[in-house]
Amino acid sequence: MNVNDLPTPALVVNADAFSHNVAAMGAAWPGAKLRPHVKAFKSTSLAKELDAAGHHTFCAATSREVLGMAAAGLGQDLLLANETVNPARLQAMADSGARITVAVDSDATVAAAASNRIREVLIDVDVGCFRCGCPPTDAGRLADLARASGLEVRGVMGYEGHLMMEPGETKKDRVAGAMALLTNAHQAVGGDVVSGGGTGTYRENRWVTELQAGSYTLMDTAYAGADLGFQSALLLWLTVVSVNPGGWAVADGGLKALGMDHGDPTVIGHRVLYCSDEHVTFTAGDLGTLPAVGDKVQVLPAHVDPTVAYHELLHVVRGEDVIDTWPIDLRGW
């Protein structure tokens, strides 16, 4: 199929940019040094590409992501890099046939893991992100509690998410500070694993034994500004459905096709006025002219992860040819 014949809105992966990103990250963090985070793309088909590139361990943010990866045969070593106290979900992961590790950061999450057949955990440590993770000084006590509860403690994790967009001149020092908290906690916890980091800190973070990165595969406009050496590999293709002689045009994707927490998307060559439920309205930009009804426009999402979560398919394209279709099969919870 030709990319122009896809029904819109259509999420289109640039095959060459994707391959570049996989190779670039794989050079910096080869094999099991990288634990790709499936939350960024929610597709077992994409994950299989990473598996083929030598990365056989994965992390996930939801139990459905974990279960989907296990069902797809990608369960060699799956980390739920998130807390849950839901017994049914913990038991389903434990019974999935995959090797499962879950993050714990409290007495309650340790108890939930231990009482629902989970065998391996990481102690999740707060390194300044204002999200999950125990105080670093509590990590040793939690590890002792987990071991006393019959759990294997593989080590620690800590996500410096607040530093992903940090300016270059201060990022190195601030990542070092966050990771000092994690490595101190690791000394108290023990185990082989120090898991953390992300696409935004893949150059600065030299303390983790495995990097949790996922956004590098597809990238987005917010991250692209940080000049990380990856390419924007994801475009939303839309069809122009209305052109007004007053000087604006409307394409057929909006708030239900785009994650909006980072603001408006970029309609390439044009200037966005606003998004509504199923539309983006734009004026002529650098090109100076508006497209015609029926023309396609290409949109760079401002934030890839919540954009992907609205869609059912990733269409992989080289030139104008759709060479593969990857179901986004890990959506929901």
Added chain:
Amino acid sequence: MNVNDLPTPALVVNADAFSHNVAAMGAAWPGAKLRPHVKAFKSTSLAKELDAAGHHTFCAATSREVLGMAAAGLGQDLLLANETVNPARLQAMADSGARITVAVDSDATVAAAASNRIREVLIDVDVGCFRCGCPPTDAGRLADLARASGLEVRGVMGYEGHLMMEPGETKKDRVAGAMALLTNAHQAVGGDVVSGGGTGTYRENRWVTELQAGSYTLMDTAYAGADLGFQSALLLWLTVVSVNPGGWAVADGGLKALGMDHGDPTVIGHRVLYCSDEHVTFTAGDLGTLPAVGDKVQVLPAHVDPTVAYHELLHVVRGEDVIDTWPIDLRGW
């Protein structure tokens, strides 16, 4: 099932608030005076409640919504209140067995409808929203073109979406101005139908023959501020998964469970710090204390429509009892 036992994130409909909203709108716009817009809730089960309340005609924003409504037996009179030039989608709607009307606003959309078995159209008129719709002065010509192309022109539609949040003191005059454009266009077009309006202008709009409203069924925090006489009927229930002694807590739903274009949601009783992919972080609010791990919190989405589009189910609750489950079966395109 008890609402506390739902796996989270869970979209919960307050049955009594929903019934109040349906009754209140039905009193103002009874029967076929209201053409409920399914884009707001994307559920044929919810639509059946409106059908039972006497509203048998519906409008939709996507062809999948139209086809889903037709398949559910709700195809008495379906309006695609949006433009499309996709032949496969137009043909599928035409062949659905339902009565189908589509909006057209250009020569290209008239030609697409006429050449893909569509039989009835409305002329979509720009009334100031900076979205679809022909210039009001072009409506008569387009109607002539449509009739010459073999289409039945049922009338006009025009959506004053830019006035939904207009302050009360100016809303009446501005709606009157927008609807003057539509009624003038209607004189040139002919037909029985003048379709438009929405939840935000249901009191002011006295010019349309049918009101296109959907948000009133569930409401959201942005609209609620406009004091429209409807009740917030939709809550996102989340589970607390982490509580930090530093003074914040984290619950298990975020950017992939909430439409974010209207900003952060409201965690009832607390103060939101920020949302990330699968989390909302909050501090103690008016209650002065944080919940414990495993506790539930209730979240008011800032914008209902793109929130619903992330989910698979609406759980209908009275008191603590889940009395019904409505699949969100009209997602995607």
